[in-house]
Amino acid sequence: STPFIYFITPTHFRAAQKADLTRLSYTLSHVPNLHWIVVEDSDSLTSSVAEILKRSRLPHTHLNARTPSDQKMKYTDPNWTLPRGVEQRNAALLWIQNQLSGVGSGVVYFGDDDNTYDLRIFEEMRKVDNAGVWPVGIVGGMFVETPVLADNGSIISFNSIWKPDRPFPIDMAAFAVNVTLILSHPNALFSFDVPRGYQESTFLENLGINRLNMEPLAEKCTKVYVWHTRTEKSKLSKGMVEKLTKKTGFN
Ligand code: UDP
Numbered sequence: 739s740t741p742f743i744y745f746i747t748p749t750h751f752r753a754a755q756k757a758d759l760t761r762l763s764y765t766l767s768h769v770p771n772l773h774w775i776v777v778e779d780s781d782s783l784t785s786s787v788a789e790i791l792k793r794s795r796l797p798h799t800h801l802n803a804r805t806p807s808d809q810k811m812k813y814t815d816p817n818w819t820l821p822r823g824v825e826q827r828n829a830a831l832l833w834i835q836n837q838l839s840g841v842g843s844g845v846v847y848f849g850d851d852d853n854t855y856d857l858r859i860f861e862e863m864r865k866v867d868n869a870g871v872w873p874v875g876i877v878g879g880m881f882v883e884t885p886v887l888a889d890n891g892s893i894i895s896f897n898s899i900w901k902p903d904r905p906f907p908i909d910m911a912a913f914a915v916n917v918t919l920i921l922s923h924p925n926a927l928f929s930f931d932v933p934r935g936y937q938e939s940t941f942l943e944n945l946g947i948n949r950l951n952m953e954p955l956a957e958k959c960t961k962v963y964v965w966h967t968r969t970e971k972s973k974l975s976k977g978m979v980e981k982l983t984k985k986t987g988f989n
């Protein structure tokens with residue numbers, strides 16, 4: 739049978755949130771056997787996100803987990819100053835640990851709300867036994883960040899130029915892991931304490947992944963099926979920024 743994909747999306751309030759989630763829901767609605775776990779960075783669930791989930795007709799779970807105030811970026815901060823999605827991805831991982839113990843098959847993927855997904859990436863994910871990896875477009879200062887393979891198909895290195903000395907110099911969108919791995923490593927979580935750029939590496943290492951047991955996919959990493967596109971921060975009037983600040987409680 740077709741393994742289920744557990745697609746984890748952290749999401750936070752901003753002008754383009756509904757637009758990005760609507761577009762993503764239309765992509766995901768083409769994918770069979772996909773369970774969408776949406777985790778809002780908020781104190782409570784919002785009806786606008788609930789509506790998008792309902793309209794998607796996808797199997798889904800709607801959660802919320804607010805980023806602690808001292809870890810939250812200000813509206814005007816450049817977005818790389820603090821890690822994003824930590825609290826939310828962890829809430830989804832805990833949900834998986836609690837709800838899917840004994841499920842035995844399935845794959846977990848972290849899919850941000852503003853990335854672009856070719857439907858072929860989902861069929862690649864389903865092949866994952868342990869941890870799969872593939873190229874990602876428009877990230878790390880490159881058109882494509884990708885593992886570099888030997889002729890025999892094993893991973894020799896990565897072509898990354900941004901912090902290339904990381905154990906896994908890859909983006910969150912570049913990998914998926916089997917749900918059994920999540921269940922057997924309940925302490926593998928994201929953290930605010932890891933250096934910038936090391937979320938992926940720390941998580942994968944905590945799951946016992948290394949370059950040898952990682953599975954290169956997408957036609958031996960020759961195809962780009964996911965892009966780290968980023969929605970431009972909306973240019974808002976001063977009044978609108980104040981309104982947004984009031985609504986989110988962040989400044
Ligand atoms: N996100 C969040 N809280 C925040 C900032 C971001 O939940 O305070 C979510 C966001 O909606 C997205 C993911 O975390 O799904 C990654 O954030 P973003 O796209 O801003 O990061 P980037 O792509 O620039 O690394």
Ligand code: MN
Binds near residue numbers: 850851852967968
């Ligand atoms: Mn993004």
